[in-house]
Amino acid sequence: MTRSAAPGLLHAPELLHAPELLHERVLPWYASATRDLPWRRDDATPWGIFVSEVMLQQTPVVRVLPVWQEWVQRWPTPADLAAEAPGEAVRAWGRLGYPRRALRLHAAATAMVSRFDGAVPGTEAELLTLPGVGTYTAAAVATFAFGERTTVVDTNVRRVLARAVEGIEYPATSPTRAEMTRAESLVPVAPREARTWSVAVMELGALVCTARTARCDQCPLVDVCAWRLAGHPPHAGPARRGQSWHGTDRQLRGRLLAALRHSTEPVHRSTLEALSDDVVQRERCLDSLVADGLVEPLDDDLFALPGGSPST
Secondary structure (H helix, E strand, C coil): CCCCCCHHHCCHHHHHHCHHHHHHHHHHHHHHHCCCCHHHCCCCCHHHHHHHHHHCCCCCHHHHHHHHHHHHHHCCCHHHHHCCCHHHHHHHHCCCCCCHHHHHHHHHHHHHHHHCCCCCCCCHHHHCCCCCCCHHHHHHHHHHHHCCCCCCCCHHHHHHHHHHHHCCCCCCCCCCHHHHHHHHHCCCCCHHHHHHHHHHHHHHHHHCECCCCECHHHCCCCCCCHHHHCCCCCCCCCCCCCCCCCCCHHHHHHHHHHHHHCCCCCEEHHHHHCCCCCHHHHHHHHHHHHHCCCCEECCCCEEECCCCCCCC
16 A cells, blocks of 8 residues: 555555554644643653543543643642542542542542552553553553553544544444454554554544544545545444433532532531422432442531541
C-alpha cells in the first residue's frame, strides 16, 4: 500500500495491514490541533495525570478543568488526599457527576500511600491493583505519565477506529476482543510515538469525529476512512438513546448530595425531605447514596459525607 494508491481502493483490511498510513495522517494533525491542557504539559505530575483520567471519564474537559485545578492545588500528592476524610473528596468533587469516582480516587490515593510509598505506580500491571482502577485508567496513566507502550481505548478511540477502519458509524455497546486486538495492532512500536498516537486518536474523536457530528472536511483521515468511502452507512445496531436527566434518580441523588456538600454541619432529614415530594423516590435515592458510601447516616435523622461530621 502506498500513499499514491487511489483513495477508493482503501478499505479496512488494507488499513489494518498498513497502520503507518494512519500514523502519517493522525500524528501530524495532532501536533497542530492539540489543546493546551495542564495534564498534557511536560511538567504534569503522574498524580495530576491520574486525577485527570478519573475525572474525564464521562465528563467533558470544560467541566473538569476548574475542578482538576482545585484538586491538584489542594492535594498535590496522593498522601495529601489520603490524609483527608473521604467525604472531603466528595465535597470537592462538586457537580462533575458520578461522584463515586471521588471515593475511588481517595481509595486509590490511600493504597498508593500504603503500598507504593505515596507514589503513583509506574506500570499498567501495578496500576490495575489499585482499588477502582480499571483497564482504561491503568493503560492511560501508564502511557501518558510513564511512557509505557500500552493500548488506550476509550469511547472516542473506539468511535474513530470503528469509522476509519471498520466502516461503521458506531462500535458495539461494549468492547469486543476483536476490537481490542485491532486497536492494539494499530499502536506504533516506539513507546514515545505510541503515547502520542493514543492521545491523538482520543483528540480526533473529541474534536472532529464526534458522536453527534462527523466533521469529515476537517479530518486527516478523510480520504482513507472506510465509513466515508462506503457512503456513511447509518448505524445498524440498536437505537442510541441520549441520557435523560430531569426527574431521574440521578438528578435527585445529585440534589441530596449537594445539600450535604454545601453544609458545614450534619444535615437533618427534614432538610433532605424538603428537596422532593416523592417519598418513594427520595428514600430510594438516599438509601442508594448510603449504599454507595457517599453518605453516612449518623443516626436516624442526621446525615453527613463519609468520614463523619464535615470539617468546619
